[in-house]
Amino acid sequence: MSMRTQGLVLGPSSSSPIQNPKTPTFLTPPTYFSSAKRVWLKSNYSFSSHSILLASTNLRHRNCVVKTEHKVVSDIEEDNLKSKVRRKNLAVFVSGGGSNFRSIFEATLNGSVHGDIFVLVTNKYDCGGAEYARVKGIPVILFPKNKDAIEGLSTEDLIVALRSYKVDFILLAGFLKLIPTELVRAYPKSILNIHPSLLPAFGGKGYYGMKVHKAVIASGARYSGATIHYVDEHYDTGRILAQRVVPVLADDTAEELAARVLHEEHKLYVEVVAALCEERIIWREDGVPLIQSKENSNDYR
Ligand SMILES: Nc1nc2c(c(=O)[nH]1)N[C@@H](CN(C=O)c1ccc(C(=O)N[C@@H](CCC(=O)O)C(=O)O)cc1)CN2
Numbered sequence: 001m002s003m004r005t006q007g008l009v010l011g012p013s014s015s016s017p018i019q020n021p022k023t024p025t026f027l028t029p030p031t032y033f034s035s036a037k038r039v040w041l042k043s044n045y046s047f048s049s050h051s052i053l054l055a056s057t058n059l060r061h062r063n064c065v066v067k068t069e070h071k072v073v074s075d076i077e078e079d080n081l082k083s084k085v086r087r088k089n090l091a092v093f094v095s096g097g098g099s100n101f102r103s104i105f106e107a108t109l110n111g112s113v114h115g116d117i118f119v120l121v122t123n124k125y126d127c128g129g130a131e132y133a134r135v136k137g138i139p140v141i142l143f144p145k146n147k148d149a150i151e152g153l154s155t156e157d158l159i160v161a162l163r164s165y166k167v168d169f170i171l172l173a174g175f176l177k178l179i180p181t182e183l184v185r186a187y188p189k190s191i192l193n194i195h196p197s198l199l200p201a202f203g204g205k206g207y208y209g210m211k212v213h214k215a216v217i218a219s220g221a222r223y224s225g226a227t228i229h230y231v232d233e234h235y236d237t238g239r240i241l242a243q244r245v246v247p248v249l250a251d252d253t254a255e256e257l258a259a260r261v262l263h264e265e266h267k268l269y270v271e272v273v274a275a276l277c278e279e280r281i282i283w284r285e286d287g288v289p290l291i292q293s294k295e296n297s298n299d300y301r
């Protein structure tokens with residue numbers, strides 16, 4: 001059986017597939033963690049035959065990790081004490097190149113985002129985002145299971161996997177499949193999506209990628225932009241959390257508009273995820289979520 005068909009959840013290298021989530025064992029942490037941040041995660045996973053080596057590797061490394069584990073605890077505790085807020089565990093869902101995923105990942109490394117990406121979920125095993133995750137040592141999960149991806153996880157198993165990574169927030173970043181109601185309910189007010197228009201305009205089924213920008217240009221709209229919203233059971237109808245506006249120029253092609261919007265998306269998503277991880281999101285009485293300014297706690301937008 002090829003490694004690919006074995007690999008439901010691929011660890012840092014494709015030689016460490018993780019099969020069905022059944023018995024507790026250890027997962028190797030994402031290798032992008034510096035040794036000072038290496039952590040061990042208990043999980044409900046049993047390993048395939050290939051992972052016996054992984055398990056023994058884990059054991060072999062355990063001693064060195066034990067030494068750094070105290071450093072890990074002190075690093076993380078120090079970080080959390082400094083920020084007075086626990087560092088958050090993130091999952092990112094992609095279907096394509098993953099430029100938003102990459103900008104969030106870089107922000108977790110440069111300190112802009114008080115969190116770590118523990119797992120990447122995709123419906124396209126070979127997409128750019130998944131390739132980038134594998135290079136960075138972030139585990140990749142194939143979802144959903146369907147006739148084209150029989151090795152993909154079911155929604156139930158995906159939830160088990162996300163719980164095993166203690167995921168706090170799910171970030172959709174160019175994921176092109178409907179998130180099932182079961183997963184939405186498993187992560188209430190904890191799933192965000194970025195959309196490349198000013199919702200509610202140009203959103204819903206059929207509005208994704210270049211289709212959105214072509215529709216905006218065809219409409220004659222003078223402004224477009226990016227929207228970050230909470231995810232509910234339907235496409236693009238969840239509570240809007242943040243938006244950024246960009247001009248639509250008279251001679252714009254869809255590609256030129258897409259590039260202008262994407263540039264703003266990268267900045268907006270990092271700002272919003274930073275607020276999310278620092279617990280600066282508050283909910284107005286009418287159900288509208290607001291972001292508390294980092295500089296002035298009395299300022300919301
Ligand atoms: N439950 C939810 N799931 C998802 C949401 C959401 O708001 N609620 N957002 C989408 C992302 N998205 C827009 O931001 C979006 C993605 C895809 C589609 C769409 O029409 N998809 C096609 C299939 C495309 C393909 O497989 O290549 C379809 O469903 O027919 C619309 C909007 C992510 N999930």
Ligand SMILES: NCC(=O)N[C@@H]1O[C@H](COP(=O)([O-])[O-])[C@@H](O)[C@H]1O
Pocket residue numbers: 094095096097098099100101129173174175194195196207208209212262265
């Ligand atoms: N409706 C969903 C949708 O169209 N999402 C859009 O897909 C692109 C993904 O780019 P990326 O893979 O480079 O982040 C982004 O522009 C995002 O807004």
